[in-house]
Amino acid sequence: MPDEGREIVNRLVAQRVHLLKIHNGLSRETFLAIAEEAKRWRLPFDGHLPAGMTIVEASEAGQRTVEHVGALGPVCASNPAALQQGRGAPPPTEPIEIDRPRCEEALRRLVRNGTWLTPTIGAPGQGIPRTRAFNLALVRMAFAAGVRLLPGTDWPGGGYWRGQYATASRTPWDDLAGMVEAGLTPADALRVGIVNPARLLGIQHQLGRVEAGYLADLVLLDADPLLDIANATRISAVVANGRLVDAAQRQRILDSELAAQKGTAQR
């Protein structure tokens, strides 16, 4: 309900929240009411694309970030009906065609509005091949158009929507590797992972660089991620809050975390 949406925004403003997360279940009217109220308070709103909106409409309404590349699907597919997958039926195999002029126009609007996109493309090779090929092409086009990308953590994965989280690929590293599969260079993908989140949050003068005066939050790797993005996971040591966690100490923390998780699972 639009009035309820406005009221909730006002309540959250009073609680001094930093941003609103948009849910895909919002109706168009409720979303637009929330957007209007949020803009009045200069409160950023990020998140999913509401079902009744196109990504361009959400961008024009001021949504700051849109999560999941699927949000581009309906404005980019030549035949949006081809995106529908019958439950239970074997997925079709023919490629999903892109209406390039329409897609590029949509991407230009996102760039003009400064809308960020979190593709959540997941690790290389994941998902239904035709959907993946389509999504990879959209990520490539979005990046080429100048849309600012962000690393995500909730690629849907096989069975994710059924609650089988173990099969989902849920780390930003997977996402960055997926972006390289889409055609970004490892350096571009690392910028997405390291610099863009700091810029989004307006803390680019504190994070995103190794330089005097910046926060010392960084990882030391055993191999060059510019040669192979997979090397970004070969972490040797961590510097967190300016404190060095060396390899041995890091391993002890990981081991005890794993043991604690097992303990919880058995209970």
Ligand SMILES: [Zn+2]
């Ligand atoms: Zn999500």
